[in-house]
Amino acid sequence: MEPQRKRKQFEPPSLWWLGHRQYLAYTLRELSSFFIILYVLLFSISMFQLKLGEASYQAYERLLTSPPFIVLSILILAFSVYHSITWFKVTPTALPPIRVNGGKMPGWVLVAVQVYLWPLISYVLYVWIYAR
């Protein structure tokens, strides 16, 4: 029996993502996830400060409302919205097909459902958790 030859791992050329506008859009879309991780980390820190007491929480809130953090927060929001829009667009191909009455639900219906649900869910969550 012929010994199996180890297949060489494909290595993309360096800076390939700068080669085309679509490659850059793809890279930014995937890197938007980094900002989601950053947000979860910042939120966890705020909850930890809350646990430590009022003084710690207020100090953290002051930091959060300083100009550099406002810029960071807006950047996180922008990438999160970009993540949402691009995710809605890929769901018909990323998720298994949904069958309704024996037929396959068209991809655009799935996208439309999510786009309509998005503001509704956001409003409900805001009222439930954050509204005064």
Add this chain to the structure above:
Amino acid sequence: MVVRNRFEAIDWMLFGGGGIVAALVLPIHIIATNVLPAFTFAPTIFTQYQLTAAKVGEPLIKLYLILVLSLSTWHATHRVRFILFDLGLVKHRGIVTQASMVTLGAIIIFLIIALV
């Protein structure tokens, strides 16, 4: 091999679920906790210690936050891991995977400690 396939199946399931959750709910959380507090007129409780502590103290909200943020983090670390491979770190696949799993675990544990 079977274990690896099973792990991949769970990974993909959590990745898909986390993607939907992150897309539908994260922007409003970011607006309410990070963006609105910067403006004094913002009608959010997040700037007030007592109100936030009372709200986050509710078990259902704790559970909701842990589930939603953990799933979102799972989704996000998966995507960051694969884009790092695409950006040239594929030759360090093992190290990148381990680092992303450690990061994922550490963030979820920290989130639970902070909320519970």
